[in-house]
Every structure is written in structure tokens, then in C-alpha cells.
Amino acid sequence: MSQNDRKVLLKVRNLKQYFPLKKKGLYVKANDGISLDIYEGEVFGLVGESGCGKSTLGRTLLQLYKQTDGRTMYYGKSLEEISPKYVLETIKDVNKLKPRIKELAEKRDKLQAEYNKMSEQEQYAKHAELEAAKKAANDVLLDVGNIFGGLMAVDDMSEIQRAFEKQWNLAHTGVGLDTERREIQVKRDDAEFAGKNTSSYDSKLAAIDEKIKANDEALAKATAEIDALREKYKNVEGYDKYEELRDSGIDLARLDYSEIRLLRQDLQIIFQDPYSSLNPRMTIGQIIGEGLKAHHIYEENNERMQEYILKVMDDCGLQPYFLHRFPHQFSGGQRQRVAIGRALAVNPKFVVCDEAVSALDVSVQSQIINLLQDLREKQDLTYLFITHDLSVVKYISDRIGVMYLGNMVELSESEKIFSRPLHPYTQALIVAIPTTEPDVDQTLQILEGDIPSPVNPPSGCKFHTRCRFCTDICKNIVPAWRELEPGHFVACHHPLTEGQDKEQ
Numbered sequence: 244m245s246q247n248d249r250k251v252l253l254k255v256r257n258l259k260q261y262f263p264l265k266k267k268g269l270y271v272k273a274n275d276g277i278s279l280d281i282y283e284g285e286v287f288g289l290v291g292e293s294g295c296g297k298s299t300l301g302r303t304l305l306q307l308y309k310q311t312d313g314r315t316m317y318y319g320k321s322l323e324e325i326s327p328k329y330v331l332e333t334i335k336d337v338n339k340l341k342p343r344i345k346e347l348a349e350k351r352d353k354l355q356a357e358y359n360k361m362s363e364q365e366q367y368a369k370h371a372e373l374e375a376a377k378k379a380a381n382d383v384l385l386d387v388g389n390i391f392g393g394l395m396a397v398d399d400m401s402e403i404q405r406a407f408e409k410q411w412n413l414a415h416t417g418v419g420l421d422t423e424r425r426e427i428q429v430k431r432d433d434a435e436f437a438g439k440n441t442s443s444y445d446s447k448l449a450a451i452d453e454k455i456k457a458n459d460e461a462l463a464k465a466t467a468e469i470d471a472l473r474e475k476y477k478n479v480e481g482y483d484k485y486e487e488l489r490d491s492g493i494d495l496a497r498l499d500y501s502e503i504r505l506l507r508q509d510l511q512i513i514f515q516d517p518y519s520s521l522n523p524r525m526t527i528g529q530i531i532g533e534g535l536k537a538h539h540i541y542e543e544n545n546e547r548m549q550e551y552i553l554k555v556m557d558d559c560g561l562q563p564y565f566l567h568r569f570p571h572q573f574s575g576g577q578r579q580r581v582a583i584g585r586a587l588a589v590n591p592k593f594v595v596c597d598e599a600v601s602a603l604d605v606s607v608q609s610q611i612i613n614l615l616q617d618l619r620e621k622q623d624l625t626y627l628f629i630t631h632d633l634s635v636v637k638y639i640s641d642r643i644g645v646m647y648l649g650n651m652v653e654l655s656e657s658e659k660i661f662s663r664p665l666h667p668y669t670q671a672l673i674v675a676i677p678t679t680e681p682d683v684d685q686t687l688q689i690l691e692g693d694i695p696s697p698v699n700p701p702s703g704c705k706f707h708t709r710c711r712f713c714t715d716i717c718k719n720i721v722p723a724w725r726e727l728e729p730g731h732f733v734a735c736h737h738p739l740t741e742g743q744d745k746e747q
Contacts, residue, residue: 249282251318252593252625253304254492257378258313260296260303264698271697273299275649276313278724281593286619286626288640288657290633290672294694295646297629298515301595304627305510306495306503314385316492319509319592323462326415329497333386334407337400340387347380367719388488394473395488396481403472410465417458418505424451429542436547508538511591515598517578521570527581528552528566534589552588558621559584560614576607580614587618596628600635612639633676637661642730645669648705649697651724655731665727665738667710704736712737 258277261270273296281287289297303310322330333340354373358366387395394403431444476482495503514520521530531552535541541548553563559580570578579599586594596615600608616639619626630636636643636657643660645653645668653666664670671690692709695701701708707717714737722734 251280252283253281254316255279256314259311261311272649277651285641286628286639288636288643289629290636291646296649298597301597301629310496315495317495318492323414326418327498327502331411337404344383351376351380388485389490392489393482393486395485396479397476406468413462420455426539433542508589509592511586512595513582513586513599516602517575526567531584531588555584555588575603593625653733665733666735668706
């Protein structure tokens with residue numbers, strides 16, 4: 244299946260994650276402007292040396308770290324299913340934001356015109372200001388455009404604003420009703436399983452179903468009103484210019500705590516260290532069941548929940564009699580199976596595997612990787628698989644992204660990364676892999692030099708201090724993120740040629 248036929252699950256644009264230091268004005272730039280798409284059902288491998296920002300990126304995508312800047316759009320649920328406050332705020336402010344878009348666009352265009360007349364050295368000095376102006380204009384445009392699309396071309400949006408506000412308030416009410424119904428349903432199922440009378444729960448479900456039906460009917464009417472407005476104004480000048488901006492994705496970076504909680508079931512993580520990531524005071528059953536109760540999949544730790552936990556354990560290769568044992572009674576591989584079970588028990592859509600096999604013996608690594616592959620196929624999961632080991636990521640990944648000092652430097656299909664690397668850093672990582680092949684030079688190639696400080700990274704291309712192809716442009720100008728071949732992206736002024744990528 245080609246990339247064009249696959250549905251994007253996560254769309255990341257210009258993601259930045261800076262951690263402030265005690266000294267005022269200094270930051271660790273762990274992720275510094277990362278853009279990528281992750282497709283449904285794929286394993287996206289993320290590789291690089293220790294300290295390059297891989298784990299930070301994984302945790303930032305899940306908003307375990309609140310990202311500093313950029314957009315992380317999630318398409319596993321619709322906007323209406325979460326009904327985030329930031330959308331309603333944009334709707335209420337739309338008549339103020341539209342003039343702001345024009346103001347910022349004029350400033351951006353003026354700077355661009357000046358920039359085009361400058362010398363290369365002058366452009367370098369002005370580059371940051373221009374990029375900031377572009378981003379400011381683009382952010383406000385996307386905020387309005389994602390919601391209204393072509394309707395933002397209408398001069399007076401008061402009528403449109405009222406219709407959207409009505410729709411959004413109904414959608415927000417629906418989220419609350421659905422959550423309430425789910426909690427009642429779980430209690431009813433527990434009562435039925437225990438052989439108790441369920442009539443009181445049945446009455447509550449019937450009553451809330453009536454409310455949900457009435458709200459859904461009102462929401463459908465409000466949506467029809469908006470569709471009618473789109474038809475009414477579709478011939479307004481400029482309408483076609485903005486229709487393409489509509490985006491149903493949820494910007495994870497802008498959700499508040501209660502809203503991101505609604506998505507925690509969808510977005511899970513398997514941590515690197517199976518020794519420190521499990522609570523030593525909890526049994527295996529309690530560890531796996533913790534998320535089930537937190538997300539109201541089960542209300543009580545009863546026999547019905549125990550049956551489900553045993554099924555999860557069986558799926559992860561754990562014996563039933565392990566249920567009441569504690570983490571210290573297991574090997575590293577068994578503990579990691581518990582961690583996998585804990586993450587997958589809530590039926591997520593996206594899982595960050597953060598160095599999930601790095602702390603394990605080589606003999607156990609393959610077992611865990613095979614388990615992850617099997618569970619991926621059974622549950623239709625999407626993985627972000629983080630590792631520093633290219634030989635591991637080659638085996639499990641559909642596509643691979645290579646990171647260096649907070650930046651993505653290359654991204655392509657797994658096979659292409661190894662057969663046709665375009666970035667010198669990727670090439671250096673590949674030739675450093677030990678091999679037992681008889682026809683390959685057995686001399687281990689080590690990438691020389693230390694990784695620069697993420698607090699004060701080098702200007703231009705961050706890899707230029709260790710790159711044998713470095714020239715003056717590499718030292719001064721940040722390389723653009725370019726698609727040099729279909730689906731093959733690289734950030735390098737001097738991407739490797741056919742001959743160079745074979746050099747060792």
C-alpha cells in the first residue's frame with residue numbers, strides 16, 4: 244500500500260521541546276523543529292545516538308511532556324468526540340482573529356521581500372526573524388482555517404460564528420453524556436456478571452439514552468445548518484483559497500489535563516527499564532488492571548475483570564499462576580511482558596515503545612520483538628519504536644527516522660535507509676554496525692567526535708562538526724528538510740551520491 248493510500252494517525256509539524264535551565268535564558272533544546280507523519284498500522288522506527296532526543300520526542304507526542312512549540316495533530320478520534328476548549332475559544336474570537344491574520348501576513352510578506360534582495364550572509368542574519376514571522380502568520384491562519392475552511396473568506400462571520408458555537412456546545416454536551424453512559428454500563432455489566440438485579444441500572448441507561456438521542460438530533464440539525472452555510476457562501480471570493488485548510492485532527496499540544504485524559508486510553512507507552520517502571524508493591528494482576536479501572540473499562544476488581552486480565556497475560560506469554568506474584572519474582576523479559584500487557588490492556592491505537600528491548604539480553608530481545616509484532620497484527624496497533632540499535636530497528640520497522648541533536652536528519656522506508664542512505668550521519672551509523680558477513684570489511688567503523696551540547700548547538704547544520712563532507716554553507720545555513728526521492732526526506736546540503744553511500 245502506498246503512503247498516499249494510508250491514513251495518517253499523527254501529523255507532527257515543527258515540534259519543539261525545550262527544557263529551561265536554572266541559568267536564566269538557557270534551554271536544553273531536546274527537540275528542535277521536528278516534522279513527520281505516522282500512518283495507521285505502521286511501525287515507525289526512531290534511531291540515533293544517546294542524547295539525541297528520541298525518548299523526549301516519544302514522550303512529547305503523548306504530552307507526558309508539554310511541548311514548547313509546534314503542532315501534534317491526532318486523527319484517531321474526531322474533534323467532536325473530545326470537543327476541546329481551544330476550538331470553542333477560536334470560534335468565539337474569529338472576528339478578532341481574521342484582521343490579525345491579515346496584519347501578520349503583511350508583515351511576513353514585507354520581510355520576505357526584503358530577504359529576497361539580501362546577500363547570502365545577510366539572509367543568514369535575518370533568517371530567524373523571517374521564520375518567526377512566517378510561523379506567527381501560519382499559526383493564526385491554521386487556527387481559524389482548520390475549523391472554518393472556506394467560510395473564513397466571508398467578511399462578516401457573525402452568523403457563521405453563532406452556528407458553529409451552537410454546534411460545538413452540543414458536541415461538548417455529548418461528550419459528557421457518553422462518559423456518563425459508559426460508567427453506568429460498566430456498573431451494570433458488573434452487576435449482571437455477579438448475578439445481581441440490574442433493573443436500576445437499566446432505568447438509568449434508558450434515561451441517559453433518551454438524553455443522548457435528543458442531543459444527537461439537535462447536533463445533526465446544527466451540523467446541517469453549517470452545511471447550508473457552506474453551500475450559501477461557496478461562491479464568495481476567496482472561498483476556494485481556504486477550503487483545503489479544514490482539518491479534523493485534534494491538536495494534542497493544546498488540550499488541557501481533563502481533555503488529554505480522554506485520550507490516554509488511545510495513547511500508551513512501554514518504558515525502557517522493566518525494573519523501575521513496575522510498582523514493586525503491586526501484583527502483576529494489579530499492575531495490568533490499574534489502567535482498566537482508571538479508564539472505567541471495569542469498575543471493580545471482580546471475577547469479570549480477572550478473566551480479562553488473564554486473557555491479556557496469555558496474549559503476552561505470561562502464565563495464569565503469575566497473577567498474584569510481584570515484579571521482583573520475574574526475569575527482565577517477563578517484566579517487560581508485564582509492561583507490554585499493562586499498556587495494551589486498554590486497547591490503545593498508538594504505542595510508544597521507548598527502548599523497550601534495550602535493557603534485555605540479546606536472546607530475550609527477539610522474543611519481545613516477535614511478541615510486539617504479533618500483538619500489532621492482532622490489535623491493529625501503530626508503534627513508534629525508539630532504539631539506538633539499527634540492527635533491531637531494521638527488523639521491526641516499516642519506516643525509519645534518524646535523529647541527531649534534536650533534529651530529524653533523514654526519513655525513509657526501512658529498506659531505503661540501509662540500501663541508499665542520503666545523510667552522512669545515517670551512513671556513519673550503518674557502517675558502525677558489527678557484522679558477521681564474510682564478504683564485508685570486518686573493521687568496525689566508529690563515528691568520531693562527541694555530540695555537541697544541546698544547550699548551545701553548532702550554527703548551521705548541527706552535524707557539521709563531525710562530518711567529513713562539511714563546507715562553509717554547512718557551518719552557517721540550516722539545511723532544509725527536503726524530499727529528494729518519493730518518501731525519502733533528508734536535511735543535508737550535500738546528500739550522498741550513489742558512490743559515496745558505499746564508502747566506508
